[in-house]
Amino acid sequence: MTKKQSFYVQTDLITLFILFVCVSLLSIYNAQQLEQYDGKNFVLQQIVWFVVGVGIVAAIQYLDVEQLYKASLYVYIAGLxxxxxxxxxxxxxxxxxxxxKSWFTLPGLSLQPSEFTKVTTxxxxxxxxxxxxxxxxxxxIKSDIQLLLKILAIVAAPVLLIMKQPDFGTSMVYLFIAGILIILSGINWKILATLIASISAFIGGILTFIVKFPDLAKEIVGKSNAYQIDRIMTWFDPAQQTSDAKWHFEQAFMALGSGQLFGKGIGNQQVSFPEAQTDFIFAIIGESFGFVGSAFVVFLYFILLYKLVMLGLSIYKHSTFAAYVCFGYMSLMLIHVFQxxxxxxxxxxxxxxxxxxISYGGSSVLSTMLGLGIIYRIAVENSIQNDYLFK
Structure with a gap:
């Protein structure tokens, strides 16, 4: 292997990816053992998505950071x-x-565009x-306000379109990413403090209204979105609710608790709940591999987030664009993991x-791999730049 080729072998990112793939396939295999998924093979489908994702990562390596920078406006518009x-x-x-209405449902294929527009945004x-x-x-102050308004305008367009679907959860992901980038962009702390206080007061007011007047809140959002109010009410006081969300909580608690320290192992799932292979995959991990397995998964994410932050700080002197892509992707991973x-x-x-x-899903895997491909390219160029620097 030549020195130039060695730049394209980012061992840390490759190792992390392999570990995540192993966790994903084992967890999804355990999830599909539940009676509700009798006859379904999510693992094989997930392998296909990962293989396609690796192809996307490889294809992105033919582009450099400057080309990605120039293409950013066009891919953003395409996403909208x-x-x-x-x-x-x-x-x-x-x-x-x-x-x-969040999915394109084609024969044999379903794709959620909002997952991909996270990366383009x-x-x-x-x-x-x-x-x-x-x-x-x-x-x-004036220039900082201009930057703040630019970022808010960029994120407002996809958020408004996604709220029309409606998909409240995904919209919040976009706003979280924008918030982190605003904080890290160097905007004056007085502007940030005012913005954070205003948003906190706004969110606090809405949550207080929902908790105090849940029936009125349901009338305002309409019947089709009333379940979101139930979810918020269940979050605040699960014991007093009878919604499906409460049942989800109870089943997840039961699965996590029953795993104890080392879990029940592979193929011994006993607690059933909807979307076990996607939304509640962490409960499957807890039941299958216990506290030790769950802690290992959290540790993997910590290492990935740390790597993204350090890569962003390292590449900043060479490309501000690349650094903020790293910070943005870090924010995306952080909010998904936390939520x-x-x-x-x-x-x-x-x-x-x-x-x-880890979760099963074509859109989730492919969009994440798209972002990971860009991160990988940034890591390659950072290695090249550092090599030149220390010659």
Whole structure:
């Protein structure tokens, strides 16, 4: 292997990916042992998605960071157009699922565009931050407000389209990513403090209204979205609720608790609940591999998040765009991990947020691999730049 070829072998990222794949396949195999999935082979389908994802990662390596930077606007616009097409598409190719029109349902294939636009939105926000920093070498209040408004405008477009589906959980993921990038973009702390206080007051007001007047809240959101109010109420006080969300909590608790220290092993699942291979995969991990297995999964995510932060800090001096793509992807992983695991533990409301790199699903796997491919390319260029630096 030549020295140039060695740059393309990022051992740490490859090792982490292999470990995540192993955890994913073992967990999904255990999930499909439940009686409700009799005859289904989610593992084989997941392997196919991972193989396709690896192809995507390999294809992205033919592009450099500068090309990705130049393409960011175009892929962002393309992502928005796909979301618009989804909304206006007939039910024959975009069938509503659980009241949400979030999927293209083609023969033998279902894709959720909002998963992919997370990556394209991160790319364009990162590009805007770089352009802004190049234009304003010395920041001031006015320029910081301009940057804040630019980021909010970029994230508002996909959020509004996704809320029309409606998909409240995914919308919150976009807002979280934008919030982290705003904090890390260097905007004046006075502006940030005002923004954080305003958003906290707004969210606090909405939650207080829902808890105090749940029936009125259901009337406002409509019958098709009333289940979201039930989920929030269950989150605040599970003991007083009778909704499906409460049952989900109880089953997840039972699965996690029954795993004890080392779990029940492979193929010994006893606690059944819907979407075990996707939304509640962490409960399957807890039941199968116990506290030790669950802690290992959390540790894997910690290592990945740490790697993303360190890569972003290292590449910052060479490419602001690449650094903020790393920070954005880190934010994406963080919110998915926190929400999904928190949901299984009962500290977060029930949503359809998957555990990235582990949960079953084509859109989830492929969009995550798309982002991982960009991160891998950034890691390659960072290695090349550091090699030149120390020559």
């Amino acid at each position: 157009l796909v979301l618009v097409i989804l909304l206006i598409s007939p039910a024959s190719i975009a069938k509503p699922v659980n009241g949400s 991160i790319m364009y926000m990162a590009a805007i931050i770089q352009k802004h920093k190049e234009k304003f070498q010395v920041s001031h 999904n695991i928190g949901m299984a533990l009962g500290i977060m409301p029930v949503t359809g947020i998957p555990l990235l790199l």
